Each structure stands twice: as C-alpha cells, then as structure tokens.
Amino acid sequence: xxxxxxxxxxxxxGRRFFIHHPCTTACKGAVLYVHPFAEEMNKSRRMAAMQAxxxxxxxxxVLQIDLYxxxxxxxxxRDARWEIWKQDLRLGLQWLREQHELPVTLWGLRLGAxxxxxxxxxxxxxxxxMLLWQPVHSGEAHLAQFLRLRLANAMxxxxxxxxxxxxxxxxxxxxxxxxxxxELPYELAESMSRLKxxxxxxxxxxxxxxxxxxxxxxxxxxxxxxxxxxxxSSGIPIRIHKAQGEPFWSTQEITDCPDLxxxxxxxxxx
Numbered sequence: 383x384x385x386x387x388x389x390x391x392x393x394x395x396g397r398r399f400f401i402h403h404p405c406t407t408a409c410k411g412a413v414l415y416v417h418p419f420a421e422e423m424n425k426s427r428r429m430a431a432m433q434a435x436x437x438x439x440x441x442x443x444v445l446q447i448d449l450y451x452x453x454x455x456x457x458x459x460r461d462a463r464w465e466i467w468k469q470d471l472r473l474g475l476q477w478l479r480e481q482h483e484l485p486v487t488l489w490g491l492r493l494g495a496x497x498x499x500x501x502x503x504x505x506x507x508x509x510x511x512m513l514l515w516q517p518v519h520s521g522e523a524h525l526a527q528f529l530r531l532r533l534a535n536a537m538x539x540x541x542x543x544x545x546x547x548x549x550x551x552x553x554x555x556x557x558x559x560x561x562x563x564x565e566l567p568y569e570l571a572e573s574m575s576r577l578k579x580x581x582x583x584x585x586x587x588x589x590x591x592x593x594x595x596x597x598x599x600x601x602x603x604x605x606x607x608x609x610x611x612x613x614x615s616s617g618i619p620i621r622i623h624k625a626q627g628e629p630f631w632s633t634q635e636i637t638d639c640p641d642l643x644x645x646x647x648x649x650x651x652x
Contacts, residue, residue, distance in 0.1 A: 385403075385404065385406075386401055386403045386404075386431075386434070386438075387402045388400070388401050389402070391473065391477070393469075393473065395450060395456075395457060395466065396450070396456030396457050397455065398447060398450070398455045398456075398473065399447070399453060399454035399455045400445060400446065400447050400448075400474070400477070401434075401445075401446040402443070402444070402445050403434040403435060403437070403443070403444040403445075403446075404438060404443055405438055405441050405442060405443050406439050407440075409442070409484060410441040410442060410650075411441070411442050411443075411484045411485045411487060411510060411650070412442065412443045412444070412478045412481075412482050412484050412485070412486045412487070413434075413443070413444045413445070413486070413487045413488075413489050413513070414445050414447075414471065414474050414475055414478060414486060414488055414489065415430060415434065415445065415446045415447070415489045415490075415491075416449075416471065416488065416489065416490040416491070416494035416497050416498040416501075417430065417446070417447075417448070417449065417452070417494050418491045418492035418493050418494045418631055419492065419524070419528070419574075420528065420561075420564050421562065422492050422493070422632065423452060423453065425631050425632060425633065425636065425637075426491055426630060426631045428630075428636055428638065429638065429642070429643070430446060431446075432643055433646055434446060436643055436646075436647045437646075437647060440647055441650075442487075442650055443478065443481065443482055443484070445477065445478055447470055447473075447474045449462070449466075449467045449470050450462050450466045450467060450470055455470075459565055459566070459567070459570075460558045460565035460567050461567065462567060462570050463567070463569055463570055463573070464497075464569075464570060464574070465573075467497060468500070468501045468504065471497070471498070471501045472501075475507070485508075485509075485510035486507070486509055486510060487509065487510050487511045487512070487650075488501070488502055488511075488512050488513065489514075489515070490512075490513070490514055490515065491516065491631065492515070492517065492518050492524075492631055493521070493574070495514040495515065495516075495517030495518065495579075496518050496521055496574075496577050496579060496582060498512065498514070499512065499517075499579070499583065499584065500577060500582055502584045502587070503584055509587050510587075510588075511587060511590060511649075512583075512584060512587055512588070512589045512590070513590050513649070514589060514591045515594075515646075516593060516629070517579055517591065518579065519578070519579045519580075519605055519606070519609060520577075520578055521575050521576060521577035522574075522576075524574065525571055525574050526546060528561060528566070529546055529550070529559075529561065530546070531561050532549055532559070532560075532561045533545075533546065535562070553566065554568055556568075579609055580608075580609045580612050580613070583613045583616065583618035583620070584618065585616065585617055585618055586617075586619075587618075588619045588620075588621070589613065589620045589621070590621055590623065590646075590649050591606070591610065591622045592622075592623045592624075592625055592642060592646060593606060593623070593624050593625070594625050594626075594627045594629060594630075594642055595624060595625075595626065595627075596626070596627075597626060598624045598625060598626035598641065599624075600624070602622060602624065606622065610622055625639060625641040625642040625645050626639075626641045627639030627641055627642055
C-alpha cells in the first residue's frame with residue numbers, strides 16, 4: 383500500500399489541510415482532487431483515498447485538499463465563498479508545480495467537478511485532462527436538492543409547511559441557512575446556482591466523464607448525453623465511461639465502487 387503525507391498550509395484565511403499521495407513508481411504526472419459539497423464529501427472520503435492510492439501506484443502524484451470551511455481545514459462554511467475555494471485550488475496547483483515539473487490533471491467529484499471546470503476555465507494553464515466523477519449538471523438543481531433536506535426535516539418534525547421558495551427567501555434575507563448541520567451562506571449559494579455543466583467544458587483539454595450506474599450496460603441518462611453532445615459540438619474532447627456501482631456519495635452506509643476505481647486507473651495507465 384502506498385504511503386501518504388497529511389500536512390497543513392498557512393494562508394491569509396487560516397490553514398488548509400492537504401493529503402499528498404506520492405508516486406510509488408516513476409512519476410508520469412500529477413492530479414489535484416476537488417471534493418464534493420457538504421455530506422457528500424464525507425461519504426466520498428474512502429473512495430477518494432482508494433483512488434488516490436491506486437493512481438499513486440500507477441505513477442501519479444495526487445494531492446487532496448479540504449477547501450476553506452470544509453473537513454479539517456480552518457474556517458466556517460458560513461464564511462466560504464466560491465472564489466475562496468478557487469484560490470484554494472490555485473494554492474494546491476502551485477504546490478504540485480513546485481514539487482513536480484509534470485502534467486497536471488484536475489479530478490472533481492459531483493459539485494467538485496463543476497468547481498474544477500470553473501477553475502480550469504479561469505486558469506491559463508495547460509491541464510493534461512479533466513477527470514469528472516458523476517458531475518453535477520446544474521448548480522441550481524444541486525442547491526435545490528440540498529435545500530430539500532431542510533424541507534424533509536420540517537415535515538418529519540411536524541413544523542409548519544414551507545416551500546423551496548420560502549427557504550430561498552429566508553436564505554437571502556438572513557444571509558445564512560442551517561441545513562442538516564451545515565450553515566449555507568447566501569453568497570456561496572448564489573455562485574453555485576449560476577453554474578451549468580454544459581457551459582463549463584475547457585476547449586482543447588480531454589475530458590473523461592465517469593457515470594456510475596447499477597448496470598454498466600444501461601443507457602446513459604438523457605441529460606448527460608445532451609451535455610456531452612453539446613460539448614462535442616463546441617470542440618471539447620469528451621469521452622463518457624460507465625461504471626457499475628452504487629452512488630457512494632449519497633448511500634446510507636459508506637460504499638465502495640471498485641469498477642469506478644478500475645476504470646479511472648485504466649484511463650491514466652493507458
């Protein structure tokens with residue numbers, strides 16, 4: 383099993399927590415991992431660590447970062463902003479470049495895929511490829527899904543009935559909204575809601591999109607196919623891979639998806 387090194391890096395807004403998985407064989411490249419949002423991050427930690435170890439054994443140096451207000455990094459989620467998170471990725475990219483003069487891949491999971499793509503669009507940097515695990519199609523829809531956790535909790539506790547629009551108005555007026563133990567800030571929610579996967583591909587960079595489904599022989603969801611077609615029409619190199627497994631980022635118990643790890647490692651080993 384490959385070794386890994388956890389460490390903190392000081393910034394103006396507190397310390398960021400990193401985990402570095404160094405190459406265990408001749409290094410061919412580097413990978414920067416962008417985690418998903420809220421509880422999906424916790425559900426995905428095991429899969430992310432397993433994939434990072436597999437890539438390090440394939441000859442890739444992998445850097446994981448806990449974004450501001452998330453995981454073991456300092457700060458509160460209520461003070462997090464999309465631009466701060468992109469600054470964190472910039473810090474991670476700079477660290478990788480200082481360690482290795484090697485091509486860099488961005489690897490994002492769920493909302494982290496949107497963040498990785500938005501970051502890549504801003505950066506004048508020749509990324510080797512984009513690795514997208516089950517990317518969120520719409521930041522607005524993902525935000526609505528998160529807000530519905532509050533609606534479900536209200537129903538269970540027998541509180542007065544509220545709507546999604548009520549929650550959005552409360553968030554806008556109060557500035558923050560507590561949802562399932564997370565304090566969501568209005569500014570972050572607004573940034574999330576403006577993002578659409580279809581608009582975020584980076585021309586000239588190969589994109590590997592991995593969809594997890596119970597049966598790898600199933601047809602691709604129509605929305606995913608439509609976005610992939612739009613990217614191709616825009617000249618964005620895109621290949622979709624279907625991996626058999628459960629949605630580990632949202633299952634009740636911590637779940638593994640070996641096929642996803644095998645296919646992802648195969649992309650880098652090819």
